[in-house]
Amino acid sequence: MIAAAKPDLIADLASGALTEALADIAEDAARVILPYWRTGTVATTKADHSPVTLADQEAEALILSRLKDLYPDVQAVAEEAVADGGAPAITGDWFWLIDPLDGTRGFVAGKESFTVNIALVRGEAVVAGVVTAPATSTTWRSGPHPDGGAFRRRFGEGWQPIKVRDRPANPIAVMSHSLTDDEARRLASRYGCMDWQGTDSSLKFCLIAxxxxxxxPRTGPTSEWDTAAGQAVLEAAGGRVMAEDGTPFRYGKPGFLNGGFVAVGG
Incomplete structure (x- = not known):
C-alpha cells in the first residue's frame, strides 16, 4: 500500500485547497454543535467570565484533531485550550487561530448568529480563513492566496463568489449587540454611517464581505481568534481591517488580545 502524499501547506494555500479543507472541517464542527442548540444547553463560566459549553469544547477537539492530521507541523492557538492552559508562545512562522463557537451567549439563548472560525496566520498577517454559521448552514472562505477572491456556500452546495460593494451614498454599519443604541450611533457616525444594524459573532465581517x-467599527476588547477568520474572508472579498491608527490589523500580539479596529468594505 502506498501512503498518501502529505499535504503541502504553501501549495494548498496558493491553490485554495487549504480553505476548501478548512471549510469541510468547520462544517463538521457545526454538525457537532447543532445538537446542543435550542435544547437547554447550560454554559459554565471561564476564568475570564465568558461562557463555555460542551458544544464549544467538542467542536474544538474535532478541529484540532483534523488540523493535526492535515498539517501536523503548524501550531494551533484555540480559544478553549488557551482558557485552560494559558496563551502559548508562538514558535514558528505559521499558526492557526481557532474559535470553535463564537457567540456562545447568543448560542445559549437560542439565537442564530454564532459561528465556527478557523484562520491561518503567517508572521503577523492572517492569510486564510473560514467562517461557518451552523444555524443557517452557511460557510464563507477566502480563496487561493493572495488574489483568489472570497466565496460562500450553503452546506452541500457549490461555492459562489462574493465581494464587497462600492461604498454607497448612505453606508450602513453592522455593530455588536453589546453596545447601547447611543454608543452604536456615535461609533457608526465616526465612520460616516448614519444607519446601523446589530448582530453577534464574526458574521459581521462576512456580511460586509x-x-x-x-x-x-469595534472599540471593546476581542481576542485574535474572534477576528482572524472573518478578516481573511473580508480582505479576500476586497475589504480592509485596520487598527484605530489606520495601520493593518496584525496578529500574534501579547495574550492574543486585540485593540480597537474598523472593518470596511469598498
Whole structure:
C-alpha cells in the first residue's frame, strides 16, 4: 500500500485547497454543535467570565484533531485550550487561530448568529480563513492566496463568489449587540454611517464581505481568534481591517488580545 502524499501547506494555500479543507472541517464542527442548540444547553463560566459549553469544547477537539492530521507541523492557538492552559508562545512562522463557537451567549439563548472560525496566520498577517454559521448552514472562505477572491456556500452546495460593494451614498454599519443604541450611533457616525444594524459573532465581517453592509467599527476588547477568520474572508472579498491608527490589523500580539479596529468594505 502506498501512503498518501502529505499535504503541502504553501501549495494548498496558493491553490485554495487549504480553505476548501478548512471549510469541510468547520462544517463538521457545526454538525457537532447543532445538537446542543435550542435544547437547554447550560454554559459554565471561564476564568475570564465568558461562557463555555460542551458544544464549544467538542467542536474544538474535532478541529484540532483534523488540523493535526492535515498539517501536523503548524501550531494551533484555540480559544478553549488557551482558557485552560494559558496563551502559548508562538514558535514558528505559521499558526492557526481557532474559535470553535463564537457567540456562545447568543448560542445559549437560542439565537442564530454564532459561528465556527478557523484562520491561518503567517508572521503577523492572517492569510486564510473560514467562517461557518451552523444555524443557517452557511460557510464563507477566502480563496487561493493572495488574489483568489472570497466565496460562500450553503452546506452541500457549490461555492459562489462574493465581494464587497462600492461604498454607497448612505453606508450602513453592522455593530455588536453589546453596545447601547447611543454608543452604536456615535461609533457608526465616526465612520460616516448614519444607519446601523446589530448582530453577534464574526458574521459581521462576512456580511460586509458579501456586500450587505459597509463598516464594522469595534472599540471593546476581542481576542485574535474572534477576528482572524472573518478578516481573511473580508480582505479576500476586497475589504480592509485596520487598527484605530489606520495601520493593518496584525496578529500574534501579547495574550492574543486585540485593540480597537474598523472593518470596511469598498
Amino acid at each position: 458579501e456586500g450587505r453592509y459597509d463598516a464594522y
